[in-house]
Amino acid sequence: MTAIATAEYEARFEQARALMRAREIDAMVVTAEANLLYFAGHAPQLYVSPTRPWFVVLPLAAEPVAVIPTMGLADMRRDSWIERFETWASPRPQDEGVSLLATVLLALPRRFGAIGFELGAEQRLGMPIADFTRLCEGVAPALVAVDAAPIVRALRIRKSAAEVALIGAAIGAAQAAFDALPGLARVGTSETTLYRAFQAEALLAGADRVPYVAIASGPGGYDSGVRGPMQRCLDVGDVLGVDTGATVGGYWADFNRNLALAPVPAAARTAHARLWQAQEAALAMLRPGVRAADVWQALAGALPAASTSIGRMGHGIGLTYTEPPSIHPDDTTVLEAGMVVTLEPSLDYALDGGRRFMVLEEDLLVTTDGPRLLTRRAPGELPVI
Amino acid sequence: MTAIATAEYEARFEQARALMRAREIDAMVVTAEANLLYFAGHAPQLYVSPTRPWFVVLPLAAEPVAVIPTMGLADMRRDSWIERFETWASPRPQDEGVSLLATVLLALPRRFGAIGFELGAEQRLGMPIADFTRLCEGVAPALVAVDAAPIVRALRIRKSAAEVALIGAAIGAAQAAFDALPGLARVGTSETTLYRAFQAEALLAGADRVPYVAIASGPGGYDSGVRGPMQRCLDVGDVLGVDTGATVGGYWADFNRNLALAPVPAAARTAHARLWQAQEAALAMLRPGVRAADVWQALAGALPAASTSIGRMGHGIGLTYTEPPSIHPDDTTVLEAGMVVTLEPSLDYALDGGRRFMVLEEDLLVTTDGPRLLTRRAPGELPVI
Numbered sequence: 001m002t003a004i005a006t007a008e009y010e011a012r013f014e015q016a017r018a019l020m021r022a023r024e025i026d027a028m029v030v031t032a033e034a035n036l037l038y039f040a041g042h043a044p045q046l047y048v049s050p051t052r053p054w055f056v057v058l059p060l061a062a063e064p065v066a067v068i069p070t071m072g073l074a075d076m077r078r079d080s081w082i083e084r085f086e087t088w089a090s091p092r093p094q095d096e097g098v099s100l101l102a103t104v105l106l107a108l109p110r111r112f113g114a115i116g117f118e119l120g121a122e123q124r125l126g127m128p129i130a131d132f133t134r135l136c137e138g139v140a141p142a143l144v145a146v147d148a149a150p151i152v153r154a155l156r157i158r159k160s161a162a163e164v165a166l167i168g169a170a171i172g173a174a175q176a177a178f179d180a181l182p183g184l185a186r187v188g189t190s191e192t193t194l195y196r197a198f199q200a201e202a203l204l205a206g207a208d209r210v211p212y213v214a215i216a217s218g219p220g221g222y223d224s225g226v227r228g229p230m231q232r233c234l235d236v237g238d239v240l241g242v243d244t245g246a247t248v249g250g251y252w253a254d255f256n257r258n259l260a261l262a263p264v265p266a267a268a269r270t271a272h273a274r275l276w277q278a279q280e281a282a283l284a285m286l287r288p289g290v291r292a293a294d295v296w297q298a299l300a301g302a303l304p305a306a307s308t309s310i311g312r313m314g315h316g317i318g319l320t321y322t323e324p325p326s327i328h329p330d331d332t333t334v335l336e337a338g339m340v341v342t343l344e345p346s347l348d349y350a351l352d353g354g355r356r357f358m359v360l361e362e363d364l365l366v367t368t369d370g371p372r373l374l375t376r377r378a379p380g381e382l383p384v385i
Numbered sequence: 386m387t388a389i390a391t392a393e394y395e396a397r398f399e400q401a402r403a404l405m406r407a408r409e410i411d412a413m414v415v416t417a418e419a420n421l422l423y424f425a426g427h428a429p430q431l432y433v434s435p436t437r438p439w440f441v442v443l444p445l446a447a448e449p450v451a452v453i454p455t456m457g458l459a460d461m462r463r464d465s466w467i468e469r470f471e472t473w474a475s476p477r478p479q480d481e482g483v484s485l486l487a488t489v490l491l492a493l494p495r496r497f498g499a500i501g502f503e504l505g506a507e508q509r510l511g512m513p514i515a516d517f518t519r520l521c522e523g524v525a526p527a528l529v530a531v532d533a534a535p536i537v538r539a540l541r542i543r544k545s546a547a548e549v550a551l552i553g554a555a556i557g558a559a560q561a562a563f564d565a566l567p568g569l570a571r572v573g574t575s576e577t578t579l580y581r582a583f584q585a586e587a588l589l590a591g592a593d594r595v596p597y598v599a600i601a602s603g604p605g606g607y608d609s610g611v612r613g614p615m616q617r618c619l620d621v622g623d624v625l626g627v628d629t630g631a632t633v634g635g636y637w638a639d640f641n642r643n644l645a646l647a648p649v650p651a652a653a654r655t656a657h658a659r660l661w662q663a664q665e666a667a668l669a670m671l672r673p674g675v676r677a678a679d680v681w682q683a684l685a686g687a688l689p690a691a692s693t694s695i696g697r698m699g700h701g702i703g704l705t706y707t708e709p710p711s712i713h714p715d716d717t718t719v720l721e722a723g724m725v726v727t728l729e730p731s732l733d734y735a736l737d738g739g740r741r742f743m744v745l746e747e748d749l750l751v752t753t754d755g756p757r758l759l760t761r762r763a764p765g766e767l768p769v770i
Binding site: 044045046048049051070071072074075089090091092093096117118119121123125126127128129130132133147149197199200204207208209211212213214223224226227228245311312315320322323326328330 | 476
């Protein structure tokens with residue numbers, strides 16, 4: 001379902017090779033769903049099952065090899081630009097592809113003796129650790145496992161036009177669901193009902209999946225930006241926050257919208273306006289060469305001081321729901337054209353003797369001309385129905 | 386969103402402790418979404434983001450501790466029966482919860498010096514391997530990491546009444562989507578459209594998520610039981626296969642249905658009848674004490690010999706889409722009351738000089754009285770519209 005050209009996969013492979021050469025690695029093995037999609041152009045739907053691992057080997061001095069369960073061969077052969085496949089009859093718990101992968105790795109041209117795996121920050125290895133250990137010990141006499149996460153990060157952090165288009169398609173589907181929200185969010189509707197209806201709207205508008213819908217409501221404000229729905233029903237005077245992650249071709253949209261059911265307290269209107277203005281401040285300074293930490297400072301500088309206790313206020317999006325960089329005071333990543341990041345300021349506000357929370361999120365592409373919003377900008381004033 | 390009582394979580398913890406004692410383990414650490422749900426009763430929606438790991442520590446001689454990012458505290462405190470929390474301000478890539486987890490582990494009563502982690506078959510560790518290695522090395526002088534997968538397997542393989550009810554709810558939502566299929570599957574409808582509409586139907590019927598929809602169609606038969614949709618549009622004479630994984634409260638349904646658009650070749654009708662009869666043969670012999678391999682033999686014995694090249698023909702379901710046991714000739718697991726498994730025979734058949742594929746899947750609970758179907762049995766004859 002991806003719309004990425006073979007030439008782009010070949011270019012990714014060559015870029016990976018350049019980084020492998022610089023780091024003295026003979027091959028990379030990727031197993032995570034996002035990395036299978038990124039390098040091979042195919043990840044099986046069956047990835048949701050932990051029974052079978054899927055390996056793609058990217059050698060410095062040989063063509064890529066997919067080492068996969070036999071049952072996935074036909075689909076991957078059709079979808080992937082990779083031409084060499086090695087398969088085993090899975091499930092076979094006593095040797096779930098491990099010896100086959102070792103054979104493929106040991107047959108590769110050897111220059112440095114090191115193989116890269118997804119070991120480092122923000123990576124999850126798509127195989128049991130016991131199998132990974134057995135692979136390393138079996139392979140150990142000749143090969144050493146090293147971290148390929150920096151290579152994955154370096155490649156994936158900047159998006160191509162085709163990737164931006166897929167993120168844009170996911171954003172479009174999510175936007176259609178947000179557009180339907182005022183018609184769905186009536187007094188008496190439960191968060192759970194909204195949660196299901198929101199997903200259905202996004203799917204029917206073209207999302208492949210809607211794996212994330214945070215939804216929270218409450219009188220004059222809500223209390224969480226990340227929780228799932230509760231049985232609570234909407235009432236007059238509520239503020240509703242919905243945040244979604246929807247995908248097209250594996251690429252994620254991540255943004256949220258707020259909606260109030262009149263009458264709305266001034267504190268909620270003010271909170272929304274402050275978040276919107278904080279984003280304006282960030283949009284005004286965001287360009288290549290600025291650091292992620294600088295963007296965080298721009299957001300934080302426009303918010304009440306107490307709000308800046310919130311850790312990060314945005315992050316990269318792409319083949320995972322969140323990925324580098326983090327819009328965080330400690331992240332010194334220098335923004336470059338092609339990065340796609342969210343701006344996600346949040347704050348607490350006082351109301352009726354309690355605290356309420358609000359977040360506002362947009363997605364943008366960093367270009368040489370500055371930020372290009374991929375989301376349709378939320379209105380400056382909190383929408384009320 | 387789970388409907389599991391606190392007493393059941395406490396009982397799971399006590400059962401885990403008994404197995405930990407037998408295996409001489411001082412504590413287990415779980416990180417996978419399914420295991421967080423199983424032991425703590427809460428996994429964050431944000432689990433889709435790989436930025437932040439989530440740890441639950443289950444000690445032999447102390448109360449459980451959730452070691453989680455601060456932002457997840459309020460939600461987990463509300464949803465989980467666990468009462469002790471340790472948090473860190475994530476993201477913090479230089480120390481993403483590792484030192485905090487080590488502190489918690491080192492403070493536990495120590496009897497054996499071993500800590501169990503999700504290392505073995507069908508497990509995925511929910512943290513970067515580099516962090517796991519750093520944890521083990523930091524903890525190494527005092528503690529040794531051992532495999533807790535056998536404990537997880539032993540507990541999760543038999544389902545409680547509450548778990549069966551959640552699986553049943555997921556099945557009900559998926560069944561509603563299958564019931565809508567004849568109205569959706571018209572000549573000219575694309576697989577992609579059906580794929581989205583099917584998900585939407587299941588959601589609106591009560592599924593929390595529909596993470597898996599395999600869909601394939603073709604003249605007189607289809608060619609894959611696991612692929613995603615293609616742009617292909619349905620035509621007269623097609624056979625359509627749809628297989629889904631839908632969840633409620635984290636628990637999965639997994640079954641499929643076949644549908645033909647008249648006229649249907651006799652070979653497709655025969656294939657469906659054979660699969661249905663193979664399931665009848667398995668249902669007739671399936672009871673506690675029978676091995677998973679015996680069920681496979683019952684299915685295989687009722688199918689043309691060539692079909693038995695298919696590896697497994699069913700598997701457990703629960704908090705993951707597939708889990709032990711495998712209905713596979715090599716799986717000697719003895720079935721017990723409380724196990725929930727699928728019966729998923731498949732076969733190839735010849736048509737117009739080519740090969741077609743068909744699969745038929747039902748979900749059942751093993752009881753002392755024999756199998757109890759959780760799915761509404763597919764009709765014996767291939768449905769035609």
